[in-house]
Amino acid sequence: MTESNSAKSGPAEVWITGIGLATSLGEGLDANWQALQERRVNVDERTFAPYVVHPFAPVNFDSQIPKKGDQRQMEAWQRIGTYAAGLALDSAGVKGNKEILSRMDMIVAAGGGERDLAVDEGILTAQAKGNVAPNFLNERLMGDLRPTLFLAQLSNLLAGNIAIVHGVTGTSRTFMGEETAAVDAARIALARIVDGQSDIALIGGAQNGERKDLLVLYEFGGFNLKEQFAPIWTRTGHPGFALGSAGAFVVLESKAHAQARGARPFARLTGVVGDHARRKEPGQITHSLEALWSKLNVTSDKVAVITGATGAEPATSEERAFLAAHSGHAIRATGTAFGHTMEAQFPIGLALAALSISRGTLFPPNDSSGFEIEMSTPPTQIVVVGTGHWRGEGMALVEAIS
Template sequence: MEIWITGIGLVSAAGEGRAAHLAALAASTPAPVDAESHAPFPLHPAPALELDRQIPKKGDQRQMEPWQRLGTYAAGLALDDAGARALVAEMDLIVAAGGGERDMALDESVLAALAALPPAEAALQLNALLAGGLRPTLFLAQLSNLLAGNISIVHGVTGASRTFMGEEQAGADAVRIAAARLAEGRGQAALVGGAFVAARWDLMVLYHSAGLLRQGGFAPVFARDEAPGAIPGTLGAFLVLETADSARARGARGLARVMGVACEQARRDQADGSAAAARRALDRLALPEGPLAVLSGATGGAVPTAAEREFLAGLARDVTLRAAGSRLGWGVEASFPASLALGALMLSEGVLPPSLEAAEAPFEAPPTDLLVTGFGAWRGEALAHLQAIPAEEQP
């Protein structure tokens, strides 16, 4: 069964919604970069949002963490963009989410208390300090499936619900499973996506300890050899996927056709690594012959970006490349849905993003097929094939 993207809800440093991101795609500069607040780590900050537009109850806003508000807001944008509010009672909801936000004040107080104790006593006191400081409501706020719950409550999406965790792979698998369920006839529409807030010291410390972050100023993702690493970007990204029959029946225009989504995983320290895993995923897609347009999800980190370069070089065809991360940053769970949203805009509007670096050759013509890639910072390789929908097939 044919699957269309009929709505996108995208929030990033570039702004919110279609118009802001069409402008971002057409720009010759990246979305705004904040190099000061979390120096030495640059990031793409969150835009100012009028939360009341998508989350009208102040009580709902107060009980959510920032990333939950961002995701709920972006989900509402996607529903409105698709004109799909009438479908929410039976719409599937598939969310890619992290583990919530830490209580930094509590963490700092625990570390300060432990620093004053001998090592043997500190180990014994750690659990006691956490047990006395964590509140039940705070613990519940860490549950990733609360984003799905908030979307259900605020927007009334009450079909089958699933939540995935696991960095970039979570976002890719969420889209893959949503599309597969619809293609098998298990529903007519699905709301799928994720959310990530970049301006968080707890994540900066975590990702820096793994060597994942760039330090210094902005550079496009394939031009960071002197200082490899990701530049985090606040992203809320949701898609409305819908069967073509459902979209035509209600007169909804499709932005792009989802021809296939394939995911793989590999141990990157072995010979049969990430590029080979991506080639296995590619074998499950039916891409046309000839030159290929690619929207890359490369992070800018040394290992995954090198793996993507190896994969693209092995395609044995002319590739015209654009990097989503150079424009919006690295959004972890939200990265792959955000790339699909940008890809759908490119195909539906015939946008040819200008080059930001030498790796991005000029387009000769608007693409009709687009390969979207996602190479996770640690592991996880994902590909999606999007196709433009001709005017004669639109309702």
């Protein structure tokens, strides 16, 4: 790590200098921005019927993962994440810079890998027919599951693949825990740079929503959106989230480090806070979000809110109650356009906040309920909100650089 100026001049200012987006709407900043301008939604109501998903847009993985062997040993979510990470490094202008990449911190928010559906189906079929011995389950799992499949399920393999493919070989951390994993990834990376423990970091997450095993898992909790797509704020009659496939990464960097290499920032990240409401009584999520808001330095009258609201209940109704108390601000729900991408949802919010500020305009609403309103002035502050469908809340403040 290069010598930091934070000890001499106080806390470091943290810039967002790179953004990588690969989603159901397309690859790269321009493609996603144009799709948002056109209020486009890529949704599939048939392949996994009755469940609704946002499928990943076709990309040429070779452009960011040139070795076919590397691609073959990755699961889909790892390819998506490694691809998006490469886009972020390109965007920041550090792709291939071995000196910087060798000391770049990396914090990845990741879920688990895919299951072997054939094995699972065989076990469930045998159990349904009553053909089960006392040790049946253990014997089948030990005998049928391939060791390579288990290795491919390891959550920290996304970070490992990013290190192998792109050469990001500084410190590495992997957090699990859906939306809150990404909140903590951003919070810790920000704190390290502010305190001078790091100069530059890559953070983000990825999700393959086109997985039968995931749909079954979330159906057990009654979380899936079924039958027909609807914007986030109109799902009260049929709540649920539509799983989305996406990768989102951002490069965070101290101002001094960025200026020294001539990097141009998209925006400034000034605060990330998180909480874990007990969710035992109605209103606890709303209270948690209000407490988080009070910890951010929201001072501008040109404030927008980008939320990863899921559409699942009761979390979305409680989040909406909080947002309604701040009704003077333009609100955008990323779940309408991208679906719910779990660990990637908060990084998508960070990416779109930085992109909106850098382009001097908030993308238009895509909401038939009227809850989202137009914003005619350039935003100077954007609050990114992440409320977990099951647990955890978080916020970040992204600001224009004066």
